[in-house]
Amino acid sequence: MLTLDGATVRYGARAVLDGVDLVVAEHEIVCVLGPSGSGKSTLLRAVAGLRDLDAGRVLLGGADQAGVPTHRRGVGLMFQDHQLFPQRDVAGNVEFGLRMRGVDRAEREGRAAELLDLVGLPGAQRRAVASLSGGEQQRVALARALAPRPRLLMLDEPLGQLDRGLRERLVVELRHLFGRLGTTVLAVTHDQGEAFALADRVVVMREGRIAQSGTPVEVWQRPASAFVARFLGFDNVVPAAVSGTEASTVWGRVPVPAGSPQGDRTLLVRPAGVRLTAPGTGLTCRVAARTFRGLHVSVTLTPPAGPPLEATFPLGDVPAEDAEISVAFRAEDVVVLDEEPRTGP
Ligand SMILES: Nc1ncnc2c1ncn2[C@@H]1O[C@H](COP(=O)(O)OP(=O)(O)OP(=O)(O)O)[C@@H](O)[C@H]1O
Helix, strand or coil, X not given: CEEEEEEEEEECCEEEEEEEEEEECCCCEEEEECCCCCCHHHHHHHHHCCCCCCEEEEEECCEECCCCCHHHCCEEEECCCCCCCCCCEHHHHHCHHHHHCCCCHHHHHHHHHHHHHHCCCCCCCCCEHHHCCHHHHHHHHHHHHHCCCCCEEEEECCCCCCCHHHHHHHHHHHHHHHHHHCCCEEEEECCHHHHXXXXXXXXXXXXXXXXXXXXXXXXXXXXXXXXXXXXXXXCCEEEXXXXXXXXXXXXXXXXXXXXXXXXXXXXXXXHHHEEEECCCCCEEEEEEEEEEECCEEEEEEECCCCCCEEEEEECCXXXXXXXXXXXXXXXXXXXXXXXXXXXXX
């Protein structure tokens, strides 16, 4: 459906999109994730034809899009800054793209009714945009983007403005809706929870390049690098010398899964992989902080050397603040990252 082939965009001397190769298959939902400024929006704008490439190609359905204007690319856009027309009612907004394409009135009205049903706003045609809640406006924007039946739907921070509860609900609805319609989706977000809930495949960007691409489970279980691990919120990342099923680290010896990469590496220890042991039998740490998080407690530990260690303990099994405790590591929650660590300070 969509192929980016060495896609490059420069501002001055700086490549904000740096030779990106990406393929999105028909019916696939791909979410591009990355920190602010990593080039996510630029990637979408390049695919939409809102920004020309300085090198490389964008192909849609196999056809090179160089010189093809946005409205002829057959893509639907729902962008952060792409607000609804406040002076039009809901139907006027949803039908906008169809009117531009000269679709007759009966068909426009039929399509608008169908889409408003789909997005959970049946019968809202005559409502004023200003009378809608943020979530309802987002649904109307989605119906508007879907109305012309785009071959590719592109979303930039689709749920960015909404509060967390509503976002979590809408993201599940969106995934069902796209599945039902068979829509191919390329979405951009800085919210990893949103990306993981929505996507068939997640693409993590760093400084204009793809740092990792994989299913949500693959990326979550095996971050490709310390950058990706930290971006996902894992802070227990240390250099390690791996030999067999053991690694030597600043936190002492840490068991690693069989078949892990060997030699000088970077190690990720998931917080769930830090467990309490009998006093004196493991790594002695001081409890620096505790944060209650529903069903478990996040605990920051100060080991004798090296960076703080993040652990999660079940409620009821939580050491007191300032206590000295002994911890060991569970191999199944340890990941030896594939990348070679950087040398130097
Ligand atoms: N018109 C422009 N002129 C100069 N630099 C630009 C321009 N547009 C974007 N940039 C720069 O390109 C880089 C990538 O921007 P982009 O908007 O693609 O990032 P992003 O990952 O979408 O970030 P965010 O999550 O903050 O929206 C940024 O450093 C930005 O400052």
